[in-house]
Amino acid sequence: MVISQESEIIESVLALGNHIGHTPLYELQHISPKKSVRIFAKLEWMQFGGSVKARPAYNIIKQAVLNGELGNGKILLDASSGNTAIAYATIGARLGIPVTICLPENASWERKMLLKGLGVSIVYTSKFGSTDEAQEKALELYQNEPDKYFLADQYGNENNWKAHYDTTSEEIISKVNGSLTHFVTGLGTTGSFTGISKRLKEVNEGITTIALQPDGALHGLEGWKDMETAKVPGIYDPSLADRFMNVDTFDAYETLKLAAKKEGLMISPSAAANLKGALQLAEEIDEGVIVTLFPDNAEKYSEVIKSLF
Structure with a gap:
């Protein structure tokens, strides 16, 4: 039997799904400011394609x-x-x-x-x-x-946030359901924040969802958006955010160095910014479980890494 080209690509694309997602949820054991506040991060570079995207x-x-x-x-x-x-x-x-x-x-x-x-x-x-x-x-x-x-229109395509609704959120829920108190991540296309927050709220409306932004239009956090000055993605749903927090680029770079020295993780500037937001939150609360995303590692940022170490 002759298999059509269309059937072949459908079969191939469905098979590839086994290699997308399924990333580790990693507990940061030496960096939280309080023993009563646990911080976890999804190591999103550990999948086919090399990042959360x-x-x-x-x-x-x-x-x-x-x-x-x-x-x-x-x-x-x-x-x-x-x-x-x-x-x-x-x-x-x-x-x-x-x-x-x-x-x-x-x-x-x-x-x-x-x-x-x-x-x-x-x-x-x-x-x-x-x-x-x-x-x-x-x-x-x-x-x-x-x-x-x-x-493809990643900024306006509903399949962007749905990917995180269907996969990332379920992976988080399967690991920390019942103990998760806060989810925090940066805004870029806003797909990860929108999809994950939407699903987490359906599972437990008591989970606090926090959206991170750079502290101004001129920043060094590649992929992040300052929603007050940038074009707002069509898929963005601000109502899903219980709170907004700003992260300074310099603070993110310092956190990048801290993650390397304290946790053995060489992460990207955007991952470090997410971690900085989680750490700021951890300083404010008495106890809880915070989950964030590490979108990628430091491999593609040699210019930044050289300037920091």
Whole structure:
């Protein structure tokens, strides 16, 4: 029997799901300011695609393939500051799906080289326009040639937050259900905060969900958004946040060094910012269990690491 190309890609995309997610929930044992406050982090680089963005990238691709929107040579197109682009590229290479990414030109050297190595076609946008300008460029390319591209639109695609609702939250619940008191993470596309918070609130409305933001528009936390000045993602639901907290870039960098020395973890600046937010919260509460995300490790941030150590 001859298996069609369409059947092959559907089979491949479903099989790949076994390698997405299922990341460890790691307790930080030497860094919490109080013994009565436990802090856990999902080590999200430990999956196919190398970051937390593998989850939404895979779900967006899977649903597009199953719906017939992607395949038969159509190019996946999106804007990204880096990690989602790498996830798209890794998954795309595995499935034979070509990828074009609109990328701000100030993305790290490592990310650019990884994308090129994975065969991605890169359209650079101004470093001053951030991912907002990259999104505009992606939309322009799609509107000019809609038959050529599938516009993934990670900032407005419901399958972004649904990936975290269906997987990340359930992995957290399976480990700390009944003891979890607080969930805290940064806002970028807002998919992880929206999806996880929504599901956690359904399981236990008493869980406090805290959204982290940089403390200003000019910051060094790649992938994060200052919602007061940036284009707000279409999938963002601010009503899910019980509280908002700001994180200073310098404080995040200092926390990056602390995580290395105290926990043996070399994490990314955004992961360190999440940890800083969790530590700030731990100082305020008497007891509890805090869960956050470590979106990726330090491998793609040599410029930052060299400046800190």
